[in-house]
Amino acid sequence: MTYRKTYRTLLAAASMLMVVQTAPVQADEFSDEDLARWQQEYLSVVGQGDKLFHGGLSSKNTVSCDQCHPNAANTHPETYPKFQRQLGRVVALWEMINWCIQNPLESELLAADDPRMIALQAYIVEERRGAVLEPGKH
Amino acid sequence: MMIKLAIALLFTGVAGSLSAAPLGLPPVPIPENNPQTAAKIALGDKLFHDARFSADGKVSCSTCHSQAKAFTDNLPVSKGFNGLTGTRNAPTVINAAYMKTLFWDGREPDLEGQSKQPPINPVEGGLPDHKPLLAVIRKDRDYVRAFRGVFGVAADAISMDHVAMAIASFERTIVAGDSPFDRYYYAGDKKAMTAAQIRGLAIFTGKGRCVSCHTIEQTQALFTDNRFHNIGIGFKKIHGREAQTAEQFLRAKRKGADVDVTVLTKQTMSELGRFAVTENITQVGAFKTPTLRNVDKTEPYMHDGSLATLEEVVDFYNNGGRVKETDPVSGFLSGGIRPLGLSKGEKKDLVKYMEALTSPDLERFTKR
Amino acid sequence: MHDNSRRKFLKQGGALLAAGTLSISVVELAFGKGSEDRFTFAYISDSHITQIKGNRFVRNWDRGLIRAVAEANLLDPRPDFVFYGGDIAQLGKPEEIDHGLEMLAGLRGKVHYVMGEHDYYLDLGDYWRKQLGPDHYSFDHKGVHFVVLNSILTHENWMHRKWDSGMDRMKQMARLDNPNGQPFMVGDTQRDWLKKDLEKVSKNTPIVVFSHSPLQKIYKGWNFWTDDAEQVQALLKPFDKVTVLYGHVHQIQTNQIGNISFQSAMATAWPWPYPATYKQQASYMPKLTVDMNRADPFFERDATGWQFIDVHSGRVDVNYLLPDNTNRTVAFDEKAGHPVDTKYQAEVNRIPPQKHY
Numbered sequence: 001m002t003y004r005k006t007y008r009t010l011l012a013a014a015s016m017l018m019v020v021q022t023a024p025v026q027a028d029e030f031s032d033e034d035l036a037r038w039q040q041e042y043l044s045v046v047g048q049g050d051k052l053f054h055g056g057l058s059s060k061n062t063v064s065c066d067q068c069h070p071n072a073a074n075t076h077p078e079t080y081p082k083f084q085r086q087l088g089r090v091v092a093l094w095e096m097i098n099w100c101i102q103n104p105l106e107s108e109l110l111a112a113d114d115p116r117m118i119a120l121q122a123y124i125v126e127e128r129r130g131a132v133l134e135p136g137k138h
Numbered sequence: 139m140m141i142k143l144a145i146a147l148l149f150t151g152v153a154g155s156l157s158a159a160p161l162g163l164p165p166v167p168i169p170e171n172n173p174q175t176a177a178k179i180a181l182g183d184k185l186f187h188d189a190r191f192s193a194d195g196k197v198s199c200s201t202c203h204s205q206a207k208a209f210t211d212n213l214p215v216s217k218g219f220n221g222l223t224g225t226r227n228a229p230t231v232i233n234a235a236y237m238k239t240l241f242w243d244g245r246e247p248d249l250e251g252q253s254k255q256p257p258i259n260p261v262e263g264g265l266p267d268h269k270p271l272l273a274v275i276r277k278d279r280d281y282v283r284a285f286r287g288v289f290g291v292a293a294d295a296i297s298m299d300h301v302a303m304a305i306a307s308f309e310r311t312i313v314a315g316d317s318p319f320d321r322y323y324y325a326g327d328k329k330a331m332t333a334a335q336i337r338g339l340a341i342f343t344g345k346g347r348c349v350s351c352h353t354i355e356q357t358q359a360l361f362t363d364n365r366f367h368n369i370g371i372g373f374k375k376i377h378g379r380e381a382q383t384a385e386q387f388l389r390a391k392r393k394g395a396d397v398d399v400t401v402l403t404k405q406t407m408s409e410l411g412r413f414a415v416t417e418n419i420t421q422v423g424a425f426k427t428p429t430l431r432n433v434d435k436t437e438p439y440m441h442d443g444s445l446a447t448l449e450e451v452v453d454f455y456n457n458g459g460r461v462k463e464t465d466p467v468s469g470f471l472s473g474g475i476r477p478l479g480l481s482k483g484e485k486k487d488l489v490k491y492m493e494a495l496t497s498p499d500l501e502r503f504t505k506r
Numbered sequence: 507m508h509d510n511s512r513r514k515f516l517k518q519g520g521a522l523l524a525a526g527t528l529s530i531s532v533v534e535l536a537f538g539k540g541s542e543d544r545f546t547f548a549y550i551s552d553s554h555i556t557q558i559k560g561n562r563f564v565r566n567w568d569r570g571l572i573r574a575v576a577e578a579n580l581l582d583p584r585p586d587f588v589f590y591g592g593d594i595a596q597l598g599k600p601e602e603i604d605h606g607l608e609m610l611a612g613l614r615g616k617v618h619y620v621m622g623e624h625d626y627y628l629d630l631g632d633y634w635r636k637q638l639g640p641d642h643y644s645f646d647h648k649g650v651h652f653v654v655l656n657s658i659l660t661h662e663n664w665m666h667r668k669w670d671s672g673m674d675r676m677k678q679m680a681r682l683d684n685p686n687g688q689p690f691m692v693g694d695t696q697r698d699w700l701k702k703d704l705e706k707v708s709k710n711t712p713i714v715v716f717s718h719s720p721l722q723k724i725y726k727g728w729n730f731w732t733d734d735a736e737q738v739q740a741l742l743k744p745f746d747k748v749t750v751l752y753g754h755v756h757q758i759q760t761n762q763i764g765n766i767s768f769q770s771a772m773a774t775a776w777p778w779p780y781p782a783t784y785k786q787q788a789s790y791m792p793k794l795t796v797d798m799n800r801a802d803p804f805f806e807r808d809a810t811g812w813q814f815i816d817v818h819s820g821r822v823d824v825n826y827l828l829p830d831n832t833n834r835t836v837a838f839d840e841k842a843g844h845p846v847d848t849k850y851q852a853e854v855n856r857i858p859p860q861k862h863y
Contacts, residue, residue, distance in 0.1 A: 070683035074779035086804035088354035420829040469576030473806030
């Protein structure tokens with residue numbers, strides 16, 4: 001839920017900036033207003049992912065992601081791609097999410113570009129923001 | 139051609155501590171205290187096939203690990219001297235060099251340790267101890283010459299350790315990869331597997347969950363995790379009597395009973411699996427994951443040889459560790475075993491895929 | 507020498523499985539009294555039995571409990587009793603509690619129960635109490651005073667708010683990382699009861715307290731927390747030897763606060779990450795903890811398990827039975843004055859899977 005607070009802080013900062021910078025910015029292709037709006041767009045997807053992560057996938061056996069991963073902890077998105085021995089190869093985060101959907105959740109796989117898969121990744125990475133990229137780490 | 143290959147194998151062994159590895163396999167691990175030499179391998183080969191090391195003079199290593207049968211005996215459980223049977227299925231020697239523990243319950247840490255046991259097991263070689271075996275060797279001029287050449291020992295100094303080292307060295311040359319799967323997965327030959335086999339591979343690493351234990355990696359595949367799991371085989375024999383069986387076993391063990399003898403002669407105690415070795419109660423009925431390489435040639439399956447075909451094996455897993463869907467489930471069942479919901483077609487594809495794990499050059503072992 | 511005395515005890519007790527299963531290298535303690543005061547019990551917790559529909563339940567959680575029961579039944583000598591640490595059910599449904607109790611009925615010997623929040627918040631514990639009796643009580647066994655508390659209560663006004671349904675309330679509490687979560691507490695009534703209960707007990711009587719939530723503050727965001735922990739600890743302070751055993755956290759935790767040793771139970775259902783792995787919030791960590799090995803999700807039972815408890819001279823050794831993983835023993839070290847992991851406590855002995863990040 002802290003990402004929502006972040007979002008509010010960002011919006012406040014952005015609006016303050018706009019008061020100061022009365023003249024339109026010429027050189028840049030996007031403005032602070034754009035930045036704030038895009039952040040909002042992103043966080044709307046994070047919010048969808050949050051819901052999916054907390055039961056919104058309506059898995060066939062009622063199990064949800066947060067049961068093992070409160071606040072998406074212990075998902076380590078910063079370590080992908082990495083070798084996952086039970087998938088037999090180096091995989092991206094979404095493939096591991098699918099493993100969880102298929103196994104503990106006993107449900108149908110999502111396509112890589114399924115909006116739900118994008119949203120789940122957005123939520124998981126958002127909860128891990130600030131972590132240093134460590135691809136391959138176990 | 140065959141001879142060339144054999145020579146290549148021998149000399150890679152001599153050259154360094156690691157042999158060249160076939161496609162899909164890592165280099166063979168060679169223990170530092172038992173380096174490969176051509177003479178040692180040849181000596182091991184001879185010892186492996188010598189039937190004099192048994193009570194009736196008819197049982198050699200190769201009786202249960204026959205080269206013509208992919209180094210198995212294709213029997214449910216092995217036949218020892220005088221036709222006596224034990225409790226366990228003979229695993230293949232092919233690629234045993236990669237195993238981190240030996241025997242179904244991992245009671246020996248290496249091939250050297252493993253090779254010492256069968257000659258003196260009462261349902262295998264049937265010798266009272268290693269003395270008669272060593273006596274045969276010490277009286278045999280060819281052996282005496284060979285042991286002197288390989289280990290630099292005189293006849294009366296030949297020990298069971300020397301015998302075991304030679305046999306293990308020979309077994310470390312029995313390595314086979316380069317299967318259609320290896321060529322498909324590791325060499326990029328997309329025609330090496332059929333469409334059904336390619337679908338089967340997806341089941342193997344996905345819905346079938348096989349790869350959880352029968353590992354495939356990015357550059358190599360041993361098809362075993364070298365771990366122990368209770369998959370539900372054989373548990374009916376001790377169902378409801380697990381505590382008594384465990385207690386009886388431990389009482390006997392405390393009184394000095396040999397684990398190797400006990401698990402091969404007592405039907406019920408055999409089913410304790412890894413527990414018999416570690417006495418860890420989370421390992422009751424757990425057995426080592428076997429490799430699946432050449433699995434199409436190593437029937438029947440499971441530690442007790444109770445499943446005759448790969449189709450039966452797939453059905454067993456698809457039923458969540460049960461022969462029939464109506465069978466009870468073992469309380470000790472590994473968490474990874476659950477009904478899989480595979481369709482008839484998916485099961486067929488999975489079997490087809492396992493047929494793609496057969497190495498093409500197995501005959502080289504039979505043409506001696 | 508210490509090892510010998512343990513072996514002797516195990517031998518005299520005819521301890522076949524215990525002797526083999528558990529690390530004999532436990533630092534053995536000089537016995538104040540004779541070994542006749544020594545006894546064992548099994549400790550199973552957090553099964554989260556989940557009804558899908560009708561008689562269909564989540565298989566994975568069922569299997570965890572079934573396996574713990576099967577393994578506990580192998581213990582030799584028989585444990586004196588079994589403790590169940592709470593959260594039989596996932597959503598407190600009578601069907602879930604009954605199904606869990608049906609599996610637990612397979613245990614040989616008496617079972618004592620602790621209330622978990624997943625058992626409670628559907629009907630405020632009515633069905634649980636109907637099946638299992640009071641949610642706080644005490645009893646004496648072989649010189650040890652056992653206390654059971656219901657530590658998962660919360661503010662009265664939240665519990666009795668105008669909820670759409672009991673299930674609505676249950677679901678709020680069932681979500682561990684619920685941003686609108688409410689802190690657990692033992693509450694005035696039980697603390698008064700505990701105070702009176704302990705008045706009868708001499709200060710040198712060893713005390714073992716069972717709660718579901720940790721009676722210490724670790725991380726409020728996931729309710730690894732009891733709001734009135736300090737007040738409960740104060741009531742236990744006058745006693746020489748106190749051990750608190752708790753569930754809820756689904757992981758190994760070890761601590762010593764003054765005279766009180768704290769040890770947690772593994773779940774039979776699934777493991778939880780250590781709070782420190784959540785990057786966005788600060789949390790505490792019970793300082794003596796040697797982390798459980800990180801779970802390999804591909805073995806469903808990995809990082810789950812149950813406990814076998816060895817009580818001697820009023821001290822508690824916890825033996826963690828961990829399928830698909832290495833068993834652990836966290837034993838009270840008389841010299842150090844706190845529990846230690848008998849194998850991994852020293853930093854140099856830690857192994858890679860014990861690094862959580």
